[in-house]
Amino acid sequence: xxxxxxxxxxxxxxxxxxxxxxxxxxxxxxxxxxxxxxxxxxxxxxxxxxxxxxxxxxxxxxxxxxxxxxxxxxxxxxxxxxxxxxxxxxxxxxxxxxxxxxxxxxxxxxxxxxxxxxxxxxxxxxxxxxxxxxxxxxxxxxxxxxxxxxxxxxxxxxxxxxxxxxxxxxxxxxxxxxxxxxxxxxxxxxxxxxxxxxxxxxxxxxxxxxxxxxxxxxxxxxx
Amino acid sequence: xxxxxxxxxxxxxxxxxxxxxxxxxxxxxxxxxxxxxxxxxxxxxxxxxxxxxxxxxxxxxxxxxxxxxxxxxxxxxxxxxxxxxxxxxxxxxxxxxxxxxxxxxxxxxxxxxxxxxxxxxxxxxxxxxxxxxxxxxxxxxxxxxxxxxxxxxxxxxxxxxxxxxxxxxxxxxxxxxxxxxxxxxxxxxxxxxxxxxxxxxxxxxxxxxxxxxxxxxxxxxx
Numbered sequence: 001x002x003x004x005x006x007x008x009x010x011x012x013x014x015x016x017x018x019x020x021x022x023x024x025x026x027x028x029x030x031x032x033x034x035x036x037x038x039x040x041x042x043x044x045x046x047x048x049x050x051x052x053x054x055x056x057x058x059x060x061x062x063x064x065x066x067x068x069x070x071x072x073x074x075x076x077x078x079x080x081x082x083x084x085x086x087x088x089x090x091x092x093x094x095x096x097x098x099x100x101x102x103x104x105x106x107x108x109x110x111x112x113x114x115x116x117x118x119x120x121x122x123x124x125x126x127x128x129x130x131x132x133x134x135x136x137x138x139x140x141x142x143x144x145x146x147x148x149x150x151x152x153x154x155x156x157x158x159x160x161x162x163x164x165x166x167x168x169x170x171x172x173x174x175x176x177x178x179x180x181x182x183x184x185x186x187x188x189x190x191x192x193x194x195x196x197x198x199x200x201x202x203x204x205x206x207x208x209x210x211x212x213x214x215x216x217x218x219x220x221x222x223x
Numbered sequence: 224x225x226x227x228x229x230x231x232x233x234x235x236x237x238x239x240x241x242x243x244x245x246x247x248x249x250x251x252x253x254x255x256x257x258x259x260x261x262x263x264x265x266x267x268x269x270x271x272x273x274x275x276x277x278x279x280x281x282x283x284x285x286x287x288x289x290x291x292x293x294x295x296x297x298x299x300x301x302x303x304x305x306x307x308x309x310x311x312x313x314x315x316x317x318x319x320x321x322x323x324x325x326x327x328x329x330x331x332x333x334x335x336x337x338x339x340x341x342x343x344x345x346x347x348x349x350x351x352x353x354x355x356x357x358x359x360x361x362x363x364x365x366x367x368x369x370x371x372x373x374x375x376x377x378x379x380x381x382x383x384x385x386x387x388x389x390x391x392x393x394x395x396x397x398x399x400x401x402x403x404x405x406x407x408x409x410x411x412x413x414x415x416x417x418x419x420x421x422x423x424x425x426x427x428x429x430x431x432x433x434x435x436x437x438x439x440x441x442x443x444x445x
Contacts, residue, residue: 070375071419073382075393076412079400083408084229159292166386167400176298180386185302192295199290 010175010190021174023194030171030198033089033164034157037096041153045101046146049108053142054134062109066102074099074160082167092164099160100153107149111142143213151206155199162195172198231406242395246414249391253381254422256313257374260320261366267321268328268362269354278329285322293319293380297387307388312381319380320373327369331362363434371426378419382411392418 015021052058077095085091115138123133165173175191178184235242271278296315304310335358343353382393390397395411398404 067371067375067423068416068420070372071379071416071423073379073393073396073412073415075382075385075390076396076408076415079396080405080408080412083400083403083405155290159290159294162292162294163383163386173294176294177386180298188298188301192292192298195292195295196299199292199295200287203287203290 006186006189007193009186016190026170026172026174027194027198029169030158030161030173030195033092033096033169033171034154034161036089037093037157037161038100038150038154040093041097041100041104041157042150044097045104046108049105050112050134050139050142052105053109053112054130054138056113059109059113062105066106069098069102072098075163075166078160078163078167087168089169092161092167092169096157096160096164100157103153103156104146104149107145107152108142111145111149112138114145115141144210147206147210147213151203151210154202154206158199158202159195227404229405230409231404234406235410242410242414245392245394245411246418249378249381249393249415250418252309252312252384252389252391253316253378253418254374256316257320257370257377259317260324260373261370263317263321264324264328264369265359265366268325268332271325271329272332282326282329285318285325288318289322291315293383294386297384301387309389311387312384312389316377316380320377323373323376324366324369327365328362331365332358334365335361360434364430367426367430367434371423374422374426375419378415378422382415 010016011023016023019025049062052062074095077098078092081091081094085094112134119137119141120133123137128136161171162173162176165171165177172191172195175187175194179186179188179191267281271281293315296318297311300311300314304314339357339361340353343357348356382390382396384390385393385397392411392415395407395414399406399408399411
């Protein structure tokens with residue numbers, strides 16, 4: 001297995017240093033596409049999840065929906081979206097958002113629902129309105145769950161954005177797909193390694209975020 | 224796409240054998256890894272429940288494994304297992320399933336209340352009999368919750384294997400995309416979702432038989 005030499009072939013190629021096929025450019029494309037999808041999913045799913053969690057309505061429906069969404073194969077959704085809507089970021093954004101939104105919806109919903117009922121009662125008792133209780137008590141309580149959901153969603157989106165290269169979009173998947181198509185294993189292999197590194201870096205970033213985002217009061221009581 | 228309809232029923236009607244073959248291949252590629260992972264997760268979970276110090280680093284490793292993009296892992300394995308072989312797709316899927324099942328197994332084994340454990344000991348149960356009669360049954364709802372997540376993700380991930388030449392129903396996506404022909408893609412999506420739902424139904428049935436008390440207790444999965 002000469003994959004050390006493959007990697008050096010891949011990383012030392014002049015195309016990797018500058019131009020549209022450079023590593024920096026591909027990582028940028030990958031992060032932009034993933035970020036757009038994640039941002040859209042957050043805008044769609046988090047407010048709805050918080051609201052559903054607070055009112056306690058439709059929790060069963062939310063869980064069922066997530067299970068069903070998980071069963072959808074993204075490669076199928078991506079190829080279908082491109083056939084129907086044409087090549088472009090927006091066609092691939094739909095499946096990526098569909099992948100991330102249910103995870104965030106459940107995280108927000110369950111996070112708020114798990115708020116200590118005594119805390120909610122106490123907040124109501126000292127005269128907070130429902131929106132205030134949601135914002136000042138439930139959302140901070142739900143923050144760790146939300147962050148965990150955001151991490152799962154981010155990692156899944158970054159992994160799946162790789163597949164988007166198959167339908168002609170940029171990002172790190174380009175190396176993998178192009179390399180496979182031309183039997184250029186150094187390229188495929190190097191691209192795969194970069195995706196893995198990006199996914200691990202995302203995990204670490206969220207682990208750090210988790211450490212700092214927890215409200216001080218909760219940090220004490222939850223250990 | 225021109226005037227190509229979204230679904231050509233005629234194509235579906237003339238390709239049922241082809242679709243059935245791919246569905247079967249998909250079921251094997253996606254679900255055999257889950258079974259292998261289950262066989263590994265139970266003993267490993269037992270060891271981890273006894274030695275929490277071992278569990279923490281192991282859980283951290285599997286957390287990272289779970290985050291690895293499937294396509295990338297398939298590609299990295301190709302030099303060892305070959306292009307378009309079942310092993311290239313099944314080895315990573317086994318690891319993903321194990322990453323889901325190990326924490327749920329450990330949670331399940333830990334969920335036995337201490338008084339129950341002591342009661343079993345007081346009744347004269349040795350460690351093995353207690354394990355078989357008390358601890359493992361108590362873990363069943365957790366295991367099923369983990370299996371549901373693992374099986375469904377495995378089924379939807381397996382189709383990515385088509386990009387490295389072995390993805391069961393995933394091949395329909397490649398085929399349809401290359402020919403700008405949406406019918407196979409839609410058939411692939413529907414069959415994948417149907418396989419996932421059928422597997423889920425079987426698992427729920429298994430839980431009802433093996434752990435009838437757990438019917439209304441929701442166990443949080445991942």
